[in-house]
Amino acid sequence: xxxxxxxxxxxxxxxxxxxxxxxxxxxxxxxxxxxxxxxxxxxxxxxxxxxxxxxxxxxxxxxxxxxxxxxxxxxxxxxxxxxxxxxxxxxxxxxxxxxxxxxxxxxxxxxxxxxxxxxxxxxxxxxxxxxxxxxxxxxxxxxxxxxxxxxxxxxxxxxxxxxxxxxxxxxxxxxxxxxxxxxxxxxxxxxxxxxxxxxxxxxxxxxxxxxxxxxxxxxxxxxxxxxxxxxxxxxxxxxxxxxxxxxxxxxxxxxxxxxxxxxxxxxxxxxxxxxxxxxxxxxxxxxxxxxxxxxxxxxxx
Amino acid sequence: xxxxxxxxxxxxxxxxxxxxxxxxxxxxxxxxxxxxxxxxxxxxxxxxxxxxxxxxxxxxxxxxxxxxxxxxxxxxxxxxxxxxxxxxxxxxxxxxxxxxxxxxxxxxxxxxxxxxxxxxxxxxxxxxxxxxxxxxxxxxxxxxxxxxxxxxxxxxxxxxxxxxxxxxxxxxxxxxxxxxxxxxxxxxxxxxxxxxxxxxxxxxxxxxxxxxxxxxxxxxxxxxxxxxxxxxxxxxxxxxxxxxxxxxxxxxxxxxxxxxxxxxxxxxxxxxxxxxxxxxxxxxxxxxxxxxxxxxxxxxxxxxxxxxxxxxxxxxxxxxxxxx
Amino acid sequence: xxxxxxxxxxxxxxxxxxxxxxxxxxxxxxxxxxxxxxxxxxxxxxxxxxxxxxxxxxxxxxxxxxxxxxxxxxxxxxxxxxxxxxxxxxxxxxxxxxxxxxxxxxxxxxxxxxxxxxxxxxxxxxxxxxxxxxxxxxxxxxxxxxxxxxxxxxxxxxxxxxxxxxxxxxxxxxxxxxxxxxxxxxxxxxxxxxxxxxxxxxxxxxxxxxxxxxxxxxxxxxxxxxxxxxxxxxxxxxxxxxxxxxxxxxxxxxxxxxxxxxxxxxxxxxxxxxxxxxxxxxxxxxxxxxxxxxxxxxxxxxxxxxxxxxxxxxxxxxxxxxxxxxxxx
Ligand SMILES: Nc1ncnc2c1ncn2[C@@H]1O[C@H](COP(=O)(O)OP(=O)(O)OP(=O)(O)O)[C@@H](O)[C@H]1O
Ligand SMILES: Nc1ncnc2c1ncn2[C@@H]1O[C@H](COP(=O)(O)OP(=O)(O)OP(=O)(O)O)[C@@H](O)[C@H]1O
Ligand code: SF4
Ligand code: SF4
Ligand SMILES: [Mg+2]
Ligand SMILES: [Mg+2]
Numbered sequence: 001x002x003x004x005x006x007x008x009x010x011x012x013x014x015x016x017x018x019x020x021x022x023x024x025x026x027x028x029x030x031x032x033x034x035x036x037x038x039x040x041x042x043x044x045x046x047x048x049x050x051x052x053x054x055x056x057x058x059x060x061x062x063x064x065x066x067x068x069x070x071x072x073x074x075x076x077x078x079x080x081x082x083x084x085x086x087x088x089x090x091x092x093x094x095x096x097x098x099x100x101x102x103x104x105x106x107x108x109x110x111x112x113x114x115x116x117x118x119x120x121x122x123x124x125x126x127x128x129x130x131x132x133x134x135x136x137x138x139x140x141x142x143x144x145x146x147x148x149x150x151x152x153x154x155x156x157x158x159x160x161x162x163x164x165x166x167x168x169x170x171x172x173x174x175x176x177x178x179x180x181x182x183x184x185x186x187x188x189x190x191x192x193x194x195x196x197x198x199x200x201x202x203x204x205x206x207x208x209x210x211x212x213x214x215x216x217x218x219x220x221x222x223x224x225x226x227x228x229x230x231x232x233x234x235x236x237x238x239x240x241x242x243x244x245x246x247x248x249x250x251x252x253x254x255x256x257x258x259x260x261x262x263x264x265x266x267x268x269x270x271x272x273x274x275x276x277x278x279x280x281x282x283x284x285x286x287x288x289x290x291x292x293x294x295x296x297x298x299x300x301x
Numbered sequence: 302x303x304x305x306x307x308x309x310x311x312x313x314x315x316x317x318x319x320x321x322x323x324x325x326x327x328x329x330x331x332x333x334x335x336x337x338x339x340x341x342x343x344x345x346x347x348x349x350x351x352x353x354x355x356x357x358x359x360x361x362x363x364x365x366x367x368x369x370x371x372x373x374x375x376x377x378x379x380x381x382x383x384x385x386x387x388x389x390x391x392x393x394x395x396x397x398x399x400x401x402x403x404x405x406x407x408x409x410x411x412x413x414x415x416x417x418x419x420x421x422x423x424x425x426x427x428x429x430x431x432x433x434x435x436x437x438x439x440x441x442x443x444x445x446x447x448x449x450x451x452x453x454x455x456x457x458x459x460x461x462x463x464x465x466x467x468x469x470x471x472x473x474x475x476x477x478x479x480x481x482x483x484x485x486x487x488x489x490x491x492x493x494x495x496x497x498x499x500x501x502x503x504x505x506x507x508x509x510x511x512x513x514x515x516x517x518x519x520x521x522x523x524x525x526x527x528x529x530x531x532x533x534x535x536x537x538x539x540x541x542x543x544x545x546x547x548x549x550x551x552x553x554x555x556x557x558x559x560x561x562x563x564x565x566x567x568x569x570x571x572x573x574x575x576x577x578x579x580x581x582x583x584x585x586x587x588x589x590x591x592x593x594x595x596x597x598x599x600x601x602x603x604x605x606x607x608x609x610x611x612x613x614x615x616x617x618x619x620x621x622x623x624x625x
Numbered sequence: 626x627x628x629x630x631x632x633x634x635x636x637x638x639x640x641x642x643x644x645x646x647x648x649x650x651x652x653x654x655x656x657x658x659x660x661x662x663x664x665x666x667x668x669x670x671x672x673x674x675x676x677x678x679x680x681x682x683x684x685x686x687x688x689x690x691x692x693x694x695x696x697x698x699x700x701x702x703x704x705x706x707x708x709x710x711x712x713x714x715x716x717x718x719x720x721x722x723x724x725x726x727x728x729x730x731x732x733x734x735x736x737x738x739x740x741x742x743x744x745x746x747x748x749x750x751x752x753x754x755x756x757x758x759x760x761x762x763x764x765x766x767x768x769x770x771x772x773x774x775x776x777x778x779x780x781x782x783x784x785x786x787x788x789x790x791x792x793x794x795x796x797x798x799x800x801x802x803x804x805x806x807x808x809x810x811x812x813x814x815x816x817x818x819x820x821x822x823x824x825x826x827x828x829x830x831x832x833x834x835x836x837x838x839x840x841x842x843x844x845x846x847x848x849x850x851x852x853x854x855x856x857x858x859x860x861x862x863x864x865x866x867x868x869x870x871x872x873x874x875x876x877x878x879x880x881x882x883x884x885x886x887x888x889x890x891x892x893x894x895x896x897x898x899x900x901x902x903x904x905x906x907x908x909x910x911x912x913x914x915x916x917x918x919x920x921x922x923x924x925x926x927x928x929x930x931x932x933x934x935x936x937x938x939x940x941x942x943x944x945x946x947x948x949x950x951x952x953x954x
Pocket of ligand 5: 349
């Protein structure tokens with residue numbers, strides 16, 4: 001067959017490069033992505049860039065309590081966003097709180113993904129009874145409001161960051177399982193899966209090396225939006241007092257702490273963490289929305 | 302007298318990030334009343350885009366960049382959407398490979414057909430319904446009255462294609478563009494559809510452009526044959542002449558590679574190489590890298606369209622057979 | 626004749642899940658679970674080095690039979706024999722050997738390649754996994770295969786979308802060859818290719834047959850290609866084989882009325898413009914096939930007996946079988 005002129009299409013455009021170019025074409029989405037990355041970076045660097053460690057009792061003074069934004073303490077420290085009732089610098093508390101919120105959001109999403117994706121892809125590959133069993137569990141899970149399930153779980157499990165993550169994982173996995181099953185049902189009809197079966201490759205390899213990587217694209221969208229969802233859910237739980245412990249506050253807990261002072265005009269204790277939370281969730285959702293537009297083939301020309 | 306359809310120098314371009322795709326690049330042909338033109342070519346050669354251009358259905362990022370399309374002497378290029386609506390579906394009808402492009406899966410067949418009639422004519426429901434029943438009968442659907450109140454998914458693939466054809470014929474169009482209407486169908490069903498269209502064209506005198514990649518299908522159906530390669534018609538002429546005495550090396554290569562033209566069990570004559578990408582066409586003849594008759598001048602300039610014999614056109618510097 | 630791979634009275638039934646409309650209807654009455662007899666007691670053997678063409682209309686069960694012979698699906702009834710042993714009785718290494726000996730080449734060159742794997746991995750994964758090639762030499766093994774199917778080995782680290790249709794088809798063929806099969810089931814393997822590329826791939830199939838002594842089950846609806854390639858041809862209609870014969874005999878003198886109709890309806894370049902005289906009637910639904918001879922509603926020669934009694938597939942000449950009452954009792 002050497003007479004066949006072999007000329008492959010040159011690799012000018014890989015799908016990833018094209019995707020990145022498409023993403024960057026939208027200014028707003030690009031800005032949102034930059035903001036999200038900056039927020040994540042700030043929260044990671046909190047121990048080094050925050051003016052004080054808000055949980056080190058030696059660094060805070062009760063005499064600095066409830067300072068207005070921009071006020072100076074007696075020993076001359078500037079509190080840009082004010083202090084709370086214990087004299088903590090709000091800016092520092094918010095950076096640490098953001099870190100906790102993002103961590104809980106990302107960790108629970110990652111764990112939810114792992115559980116949901118494994119179950120969903122298994123259900124789709126095997127079909128029949130295994131599929132029915134897993135999907136009934138998913139239906140059951142999705143028929144209760146997420147917040148209710150999380151509340152019940154935390155009431156049983158007690159407080160703690162790990163418990164919150166566990167609860168949020170259990171709330172989220174069903175979304176991933178359902179989405180990935182839908183994709184996998186389509187993908188598993190493709191001939192490359194049959195080819196792998198024909199080559200007598202073991203099932204686990206077919207599921208995880210062939211089927212799964214081809215079902216991931218839409219999950220990225222959902223996972224992004226779910227991080228935002230998990231953060232707001234965690235904030236709700238913390239606000240209700242069943243979330244993270246008081247020693248490691250998240251943004252939600254900060255809002256809750258300051259809530260009682262709002263009516264007395266000391267708005268900053270609640271408002272600033274609230275704005276930061278809103279802003280974080282908004283930008284993450286913007287990123288997620290744009291990813292969805294890009295990955296939805298029906299919107300493509 | 303002017304032909305039903307006259308296409309001259311048609312150019313349809315798509316502007317993409319990677320560059321301008323000249324999907325149709327200077328295509329000219331004409332079809333007379335009652336005539337069938339077969340438009341063949343490989344995947345991506347621009348057959349569908351040619352059809353869509355004639356229907357005025359090229360969407361962004363595509364646009365008609367030049368040339369003219371005349372239907373019974375009336376220029377269509379540059380028509381506004383209102384002008385198109387009086388033509389599309391009424392004077393020109395299109396049949397697609399997938400009949401579900403025409404049919405709406407959630408509406409009953411009669412609803413869709415009556416709607417199609419009333420879009421162009423002011424007739425009462427029962428009159429329209431009677432016309433629909435006749436139309437279904439004409440395309441060979443048994444018990445059309447009952448079939449009218451069925452949903453498209455209750456039909457087989459071949460039946461759906463018949464319904465799509467019936468809808469295309471509702472207004473007795475002057476021109477029918479059929480884009481691979483039988484490619485997805487079985488041999489015996491394909492033969493039925495072709496026979497039906499042949500009969501109807503003879504009855505109504507419509508001109509037909511039949512797009513396909515299968516030479517065998519058009520050989521039995523068309524009066525004239527146009528072969529497309531990389532957005533251009535590289536050979537055009539009466540079907541029988543083109544198929545028996547091809548002038549272009551590509552047409553000749555295609556015919557030579559058919560199993561029927563090779564001794565059984567022996568290797569087939571093959572055209573080497575693969576179809577070029579429209580974004581990276583070689584400077585000269587687009588077929589040059591695969592052509593056995595290629596000479597130095599072929600790689601410099603595009604071969605222009607030349608007359609070949611009595612009634613044929615060709616784009617090749619070195620035609621296979623200098624016919625009289 | 627010792628068969629390499631053989632289907633013996635193979636049947637395959639699919640219980641079709643009721644669709645939404647049926648489910649809603651089921652609320653008011655009992656739901657009828659619809660069963661498709663995709664294959665109804667089909668026997669077909671492929672000898673070493675032989676090319677068997679399998680022809681039939683959409684839904685006749687061609688792909689189902691191909692997949693069952695390739696071991697991707699299990700039959701609902703009957704046996705698949707490899708080298709004379711029932712594959713259902715084999716286990717462990719034996720079974721794997723039988724599975725690897727029959728490989729498939731698929732219709733759609735794009736969807737049959739994993740879009741997220743490099744060509745080197747697509748071709749090299751199975752031989753590496755099954756120990757056909759050692760880890761150190763798998764790259765050379767893949768390069769060798771790529772050369773054999775007419776691909777430049779320097780493209781080994783590219784992804785499928787970077788190739789043209791014909792090249793993708795070659796990758797699929799190289800993947801099948803990598804585990805040293807003895808039979809290749811080619812399911813419409815050229816149907817999705819450009820006309821000018823089809824001849825290249827057909828030639829490749831023939832060349833590989835000569836080189837490796839491969840046998841093929843060549844599934845196609847293109848009678849011209851089947852006639853060119855096949856030694857024997859089997860015609861399927863609605864899950865039953867209606868005729869098996871040597872290719873030249875079948876094309877010279879088709880026996881079964883359905884085969885005759887197929888040949889008559891096949892578009893041919895050489896006939897020129899002519900009036901078509903098609904076979905009438907629709908292909909019946911496999912959910913609800915006609916009684917007796919499945920072909921009787923469309924058969925121009927049908928008699929009363931045809932709608933009552935299923936014609937047996939019987940030998941009408943040496944090596945030639947047909948299932949029609951016209952061939953006598
Ligand atoms: N919307 C679009 N945007 C960009 N390019 C397009 C678009 N539609 C068509 N094209 C390009 O135009 C060229 C011609 O396409 P066309 O669909 O007419 O081919 P065809 O001859 O009908 O092929 P097939 O046999 O596969 O139907 C192709 O190269 C295709 O990539
Ligand atoms: N997984 C499945 N579930 C249910 N029914 C099926 C399944 N696969 C095939 N069938 C049915 O079995 C019958 C035979 O299908 P098969 O795919 O073997 O036909 P085919 O001859 O290959 O047709 P085609 O030419 O369209 O590929 C069809 O009626 C089909 O609807
Ligand atoms: S112009 Fe030259 S390269 Fe092109 S087809 Fe004719 S002979 Fe071949
Ligand atoms: S058995 Fe009867 S119906 Fe069937 S093919 Fe023979 S003659 Fe026709
Ligand atoms: Mg097309
Ligand atoms: Mg099939």
